[in-house]
Amino acid sequence: MSFRLKRSHNMAPSKKKHATKEACVIPGGFTVLSLQFSSDSAARHFLYVKEHKVRAEKSSVRPLDRTLFVLNIPPYCSESVVKGLFSQFGSVASVELSDHPGSPQESGPKLSKVFRPADKQGFKVGYIVFESPSSIAAAKSHPHNDPLVVSTEQRPVKTGVQKWIQQYSKSFIRPDKLQLTVDSFMQDYDKRKEEEAERQRQEVEKQQEDEEGWVKVTRGHKGAKARPHSEAANKRTLQREKRKKSRKELMNFYTWQHRNTQKEHIAELRKKFEEDKQRIALMRAQRKFKPY
Amino acid sequence: MKKKQRVTEEPAEMHPSDFSDDDAEEQHGEPVKAKRAKANKEEEEEEVVYHPVKLSRNDLYRPPTAEELHHLKEAESLFHCSLLKMQMEELLKEVVLSERRKQQIDSFVKTVTKLLETVPVSPEVEVSDLSWLSGAVKVPCLLVPKLTKGKFHMAPPASIDLIGSYPLGTCIKPNVKVDLAATIPADVLHPKDVLNQRYPRKRALYLAGLAQHLKSSSDIGTMRYSCLHGNRLQPVLLLTPPGNSSSFIVCVHVCPPPGFFKPSRFHPQRNNIRTEWYTGLQASRTESSEPPTPHYNSSVLGDLLPRAHLQFLSAIRAQCPAFSDGVALLKVWLHQRELDQGTGCFNGFLASMLLAYLLVTHRISNTMTAYQLLRNSLNFLASTDLTVSGISLAKDPDSTAPSLAEFHDAFQVVFVDPSGHLNMCADMTAFTYKQLQHEASVSMQFWDDPTVDGFHCLLMTPKPMIRTSDNVFQLCDLAKLQASCKKQNLLSELMDHSGNYVRTALPFLLSLLQQGLGQRIHLLTHSLSPEPEWSVESEAPKYKAQPPLSFGLLLNPELATSVLERGPPADSPKAAEFRRLWGSRAELRRFQDGAITEAVLWEGTSAYQKRLVPRQIVTHLLQLHADIPESCVRFIGTMVDDVITTGNEVPSTGEEESLVVVQSFDDLSRKLWKMENLPLSITAVQGAHPALRYTQVFPPEPVMLDYSFFDREKACKSLVPKEGTPCPHYITPITVICHMEGSGKWPHDRTAIRHIRAAFHISLAELLKKQHNYTCRPCPTHLDVWKEGLVFRIQVAYHREPQVLRESVNAEGLLVLRDNEEAQALEMATIHKPLLTSTLHGLQQQHPCFGAACRLAKRWLAAQLFSDDVTEDAADLLVASLFLQPAPFTPPSSPQVAFLRFLRLLAAFDWRNNPLVVNLNSQLTAAEYTEIKNDFMASRESLPVMFIATPKDKKLSLWTRRAPSVQMLQRVMLVAAESLKVLELQLMDGSQTQDVRVIMRPPLDAFDVLIHLNQKQVPLLRHAVDPPAVTFSRGLVTDGAGQAGGAMPVIDYNPVSLYLTELRDAFGDLALFFCDPYGGTVISVLWKPKAFVPAPFKTSQMAARSVEVAGEEVKTIPNIEAILEDFRVMGKGLVKSVEARTEKWTF
Known part of the structure; x- marks a missing residue:
């Protein structure tokens, strides 16, 4: 078991080269911001921030000039906490936290909160969208040894037992509300199903006769599209063939x-x-x- | 890996790694060093890894030679497979003496012989005069009562010969003992010396003379006295060669010249010790009225015959080539069963004689192999009862030889030697023979079972009493047996045994206990008192200095725990006998069928107390009939059980609580079945929780709430834990799976199914509330029902859902099925778990102690911090395998013995090369076993390290797929072996000061960080291994049973597990977190060594890391100080302190 532990590690090493009131930038373009849980905490975490810059991505939720990319956000910083932390650099439009850096997840139909699977409570990366592009620069030039404080008197952050109790009481959902959610989802689902069926029917109808009078002939009744081939069915057919052959021998x-x-x-x-x-x-x- | 310290101290305990991946080493940290050191030693040994055999076509299809064909055929027909044959051959190679060892023995024997031949002649003195002996050597005999008549002098032995197993070639490791017989010259003895122990005294004096002479020589290493078969009249001298490498012992016997005494003098009905001399009282008895002394007679006679026996056996061996190998196998078999050592054992000599008997009577033929010899002798032992129909090797005994009937009158077990005069089983008790017979018949049963690894069970598995017998008790103060002898008036027997009151009282005690326990037990066994050894300079030890006498009970599970002993009707003649046996405990009782009979009623209401009924019987009988006070009886049957007892008014190990849960579940299930007005009908209601199969470590108990203790959530009528108070009582939700009928109405979409399920939960909740007034709380994933103080968590399941989860449409529009975690997890929860639960529930019905055994096993796993690695279901399966495949044991009938075997299974099972097949409901056939084995061997590397196959899961080992890892399994094996060792010592040795809970206290010194928790916030605190003295109010009202209705209690709220989840989510790739889920107040953290290697800067791997810049290169390492701070922050209110043991961290 060998690892090194720097006993006096509450400062990034590159800091020594800079004057005290300067931002600390490490190779790779990330600025190091320090963060502590409360003003009397001894140890600090380090956030690594950079403007969001991706060539391939064309996303409306992360406008390139106004989005700050933040690494290493501790688990006790929820989206609202992060929003509060970064609003000192300018007003924040939105905050998005995820487990891994990457393009935002395409989620299917919008699900009610209670039906979404629980999030992992680990360290996160964040995409913070400011109202104005100038906030990015402000954040990037924030001096290194002036830590952001997570839990202050104005914005207390609950952790531990307090948090769990809160979590427990928030886990309740009134049956009638739940029923409403289910009903609305199912209505939506049925509508989508119908639309889908309608679309398919139209597609089939379209295939009925093209401009030159050709008709594409498909199996099955009129209107019903042949069922999609499945892998299992393919396999079964192959096996049947094989068995037939071996029986003859x-x-x-x-x-x-x-x-x-x-x-x-x-x-x-x-x-x-x-x-x-x-x-x-x-x-x-x-x-x-x-x-x- | 946590026990680094211990591991390094005891490298000998570590088995060479079965799994030798690099990964294992890296993860292992410190122990690796120990392992490496070991590995270095074994570097010469080639690393052998199993690869599927690849033979070339030529090799496979070349025409066979006749010899090869014969070889293959023999292997196929004689043995199950050639494997067994080869295994036996390998085993024999391990136990036979090497040539080098034989040379050492031969040269040492030569030295000793030479020395003995030069014993100086001493002048003749009276026997009572010991002045010729220098004080350096004592006489190896208890010299009471005093001898008066006879003369004695020293002279060189008339002859010195090797006898016993060594010259016969049947001597095997371990305990290599070479017997050397020194013949006393005829002029030292007198033909009348047979009488009144004169011969044995002279024999002892002669041995002391030899010892005195040898003492002066530097060619002899250590010299100790011992005695043959534990008989103090037959002392022997044990010699080892100089130097401390005593790999063998030479044992010097002293014999009279052949034919010196007339064998007819030793007829079992003759008397050779006079009462007058023995007691020192004048008695007017004639010789004919003296009691016979058969045991004394046979001990003297035994000295006369060893040479004759050796000749006889050598002749037999010359005829049968496999004789020595057969004896060796039989000896190994006996040794594993602890039957080959101690007083009255079935030793190697008897094993040889037995084989000789079978050969002489043509029950086996001379051409048979060792394998067949073993098999036939076990078969013979299993089917022949030597306690009733003895056997004799004498071909044509002379007229003076006693008849078999006369032998049976004098001895319990009869096996007569070739001379026709000596019963070779004179010392054996009927109970030892019964044990031998039982072992043989059990062996025969599993030998033929193709699903059992016969070789392993037969010859490789040790069967110590504590692991074989369901209950064990010990008599600690053996001196008390003197009183028993007196009480039962056993004087003549005592004389026959020359004052050995332990041997005298033993048969009486055994028959008393057998009578008292009767139908409750299948078998009563006792430990064989070991042959004492003492230095030549000290006096012979007293009889009471022996280790305690242990008795083992093999219980009959149906009757063993019955509290009523129903005797004969009051007016029957047997009633008096019944009353005599039970004394004051016998009383007349009137039964429901109108009969009035004698009866004894024992105390016991809970299953735990009922398991103690045998103890009550044993202590009562011993007190009543043998004057042995209760304090001398140490009952070992239920010592471990108290770690799972729940402290109510009636101590219980959870059977009753489980039953309440199961009954409540049955009621709920009935109510669900009867439910009307549901859109789809219910097709099955299945329990999927350990509590519903009696294996929950601490089964949920119905509770009543103190409502003022909680906050309320008005909208949902639920209680919420209050801030600032201790954590409320933990209420376990009991999972119930409710399968709904399949129908076209179910959508074919994963999210839609989830919503429909939620709708079902809501409507079930409404119906349960309306029809039965249960408080319910529907959630999208489940429905909690508060019923009679218990909470059931109903999950609606749709059988096609896993299928839907697996389906996806690929780019070509082809519908493909791809297995995924989500589907597996769902199948596990809705199909496999309920099935396992009902199957194991069935097993509990067959074996009443199954549940308690599982609870003990899981308690141990949890206490040793393994509960995340060996999951509850896997542990239950492991325990189930002990009941379903008990060979070479019988199914356990007490939780403790099952627990010991569980530890042994964990420690000794060869997980690398074997799958553990748990044949639930006996659904698997032999062919399927082979199939499982072959599949396993073919793809070993890709399968879980701990592979458990069941009838419904032959290829995947579902329950151990995720855990344990190689490293953790190694650690589990190591700790299990250590715990077993410590526990067995604790149990068998009454002088140990620590309690048995010591095996439940894991060593914490190997961890890097300890997070101490605030006891107030640990809800299961009272279940801790060492429950603290303080208790906290947890919102319960103690009086009265649970009630329906009211607000929903706080369910499944456990800050410790919530905290652990958060820690693992946040720091899972940096460290491992361990905690005892049952009231552990410490979370132990172990850094993963890999995590502290500086890594390059990557945006995806920056969690809790800080950077170091060196030029243009950026390295990251974990920000330990901040992490430690986070431990505190995240567990605020729960964490008392974080103890970072920085001194252990290597820089």
Whole structure:
């Protein structure tokens, strides 16, 4: 077990080169911001911030000039906490936290909160969208040794037992509200299903006759589209074929066939013998024969 | 890896790693060093890894030779497979003596012989005169009463010969003992010396003379006295060669010249010790009225015959080539069962004689292999009862030889030697023979079972009493047996045994206990008192200095725990006998069928107390009939059980509580079935929680709430824990799976199914509330029902949902099925768990102690911080395997013995090479076993390290797929082995000062950080291994049973587990977190060594790290100080202190 621990580690090393009131920028373009839980905390975490810059991404939720990319946000910083922390650099339009950096997740139909799977409560990366581009620069030039404070008197952050109790009481959902959510989702779902069916029907109708009078002939009744092929069905058909073939073959008909089976038997015994021998060798090597 | 300290101290305890990946080493940290050191030693040994055999076509299909064909055929027909044959051959190689060892023995024997031949002649003195002996050597005999008549002098032995197993070639490791017989010259003895222990005294004096002579020589290492078969009249001298490498012992016997005494003098009905001499009282008895002394007679006679026996056996061996190997196998078999040592054992000599008997009577033929010899002798032992129909090797005994009937009158077990005069089993008790017979028949049963690894069970598994017998008790103060002898008037027997009151009282005690326990037990066994050894300079030890006498009970589970002993009707003649046996406890009782009979009623209401009924019987009988006070009886049957007892008015180990839960569940299930007005009908209601199969460590108990203790959530009529008060009582939700009928109405979409399920939860809740007035709380994922002080968590399941989760449409529009975690988890929860629960519930019905055994096993796992690695279900399966596949034992009938075997299973099972097959409901056939094994071998590397197969899961080992890892399994094995060792010592040795809970206290010194928790916020505190003295109010009202209705209690709120989840989410890739879920107040943290290697800057791996800049290169390392601060912050209110043991961290 070997790792190094710097006892006096509440300062980034590159800090020494800079004057005290300067921002600390590390190679790679990230600015180091320090963060502490409360004003009397001894240890600090370090956030690494940079303007969000991605070539491929064309996303409306992360406008390139106004989005700050933040690494290493501790688990007790929820979106609202992060918003509060960064509003000192300018008003924040939105905050998005995720487990890994990357393009935002395309979620399907919008789900009610209670139906979403629980989030992992680990360290997060954040995308903070400011109202104005100038806030990015402000954040990036924030002096290193002036830590952001998570929990202050104005904005207390609950952790530990307090948080769990809060979490517990928030986990309740009134049955009638739940019923409403379900109903609205199912209505929505049915509507989508209907639309889908409608679309398919139209597609099929479209195929009925093209401009030149050709008709594409498909299997099944009129209107119903053939079921999608499934992998399992394919496999089953192949197997059926194979079985049919093997049934037709005659075993033990010719002398050579008989001889072959005998030969196979001996080969089988030999193989087993060799296998056993190896197993024994293995066990001997592991000293499995010492009775006591 | 946590026990670094211990590991390094005891490298010998570590088995060479079965799993030798690099990963294992890296993760292991400190122990690796120990392992490496070990590995270095073994570097010469080639690393052998199992690969599937690949033979070339030529090799496989070349024409076979006749010899090879014979070989293959033999392997196929004689043994299950050639594997067993080869295994036996390997085993024999391990136990036979090497040539080098034999040379050492031969040269040492030569030295000793030479020395003995030069014993100086001393002048003749009276026997009572010991002045010729220098004080350096004592006489190895208790010299009471005093001898008066006879002369004695020293002279060189008439002859010195090797006898016993060594010259016969049947001597095997361990305990290599070479017997050397020194013949006393005829002029030292007198033909009348047989009488009144004169011969044995002279024998002892002669041995002391030899010892005195040898003492002066530097060619002899240590010299100790011992005695043959524990008989003090037959002392022997144990010699080892100089130097401390005493790999063998030479044992010097002293014999009279052959034919010196007439064998007819030793007829079992003759008397050779006079009462007058023995008691020192004048008595007017004639010789004919003296009691017979069969045991004394046979001990003297035994000295006369060893050479004859050796000749006889050598002749037999010359005829049968496999004789020595057969004896060796039989000896190993006996040794594993602890039957080959101690007074009255079935030793190697008897094993040879037994084989000789079978050969002479043509029950086995001379051409048989060692394997067949073993098999036939076990078969013979299993089917022949030597306590009733003895056997004799004498071909044509002379007229003076006693008949078999006469032998049976004098001895319990009869096996007569070739001379026809000696019963070789004279010292054996009927109970030892019964044990032997039981072992043989159990062995025969599993030998033929193709699903059992016969070789391993037969010859490789040790069966110590504590792990074999369901209950064990010990008699601690053996001196008390003197009183028993007196009380039962056993004087003549005492004389026959030359004052050995332990041997004298033993048969009586055994038959008393057998009578008292009767139908409750299948078998009563006792430990064989070991042959004492003492230095030549000290006096022979007293009889009471022996280790305590242990008795083992093999219980009959149906009757063992019955509290009523129903005797004969009051007017029957047997009633008097019944009353005599039970004394004051016998009383007349009238039963429901109108009969009035004698009966004894024992105390016991809970299953835990009922398991103690055998103890009540044993202590009562011993007190009543043998004057052995209760304080001398140490009952070991239920010592471990108290770690899972719940402290109510009636101590219980959870059977009753589980039953309440199961009954409540049955009621709920009925009510669900009857439910009308549901859009779809219910097809099955299944329990999926350990409490519903009796295996929950601390089963949920119905509770009543103190409402003032909680805050309220008005809208949902629920209680909420209050800030600033201790954490409320933890209420376990009991999972119930409710399968709904399949129908076209179910949507074919994962999110839609989830919503429909939620709708079902809501409507079930409404119906339960309306029809039965249960407080319910529907959630999207489940429905909590508050019923009679318990909470059931109902989950609606739709059987096609896993299928839907697996389906996806690929780019070509083809519907493909892809397995994924979500589907697996769902199948596990809705299909496999309920099935396992009902199957194990069934097992509990067959074996009443199954549940308690699981609870003990899981308590241990949790206490040793393994509960996240060996999951509850896996642990239950492991315990189930002990009941379903008990070979070489019988199914356990007490939780403690099952627990010991569980530890042994964990410690000794060869997980690398074998799958553990748990044949639930006996659904698997032999062919399927082979299939499982073959599949396993073929893809070993990709399978879980701990592979458990069940009838419904032959290829995947569902329950151990995620955990344990290689490293953790190694650690589990190590700790299990250590715990087993410590626990067995604790149990068997009454002088240990620590309690048995010591195996439940894990060593914490190997961890890097300890997070101490605030006891107030640990809800399961009272279940801790060492429950603290302080208790906290947790919002319960103690009096009265639970009630329905009211507000929903706080369910499944456990700050410790919430905290652990958060810690693992945040720091799971940096450290491992361990905690005992049952009231552990410390979370132990172990840094992962890999996490502290400086890593390059990556945006995706920056969690809790700080950077170091060196030029243009940026490295990151974990920000430890901040992490430690986070431990405090995240567990605010729960964490008392964070103890960083920086001194352990290597820089």
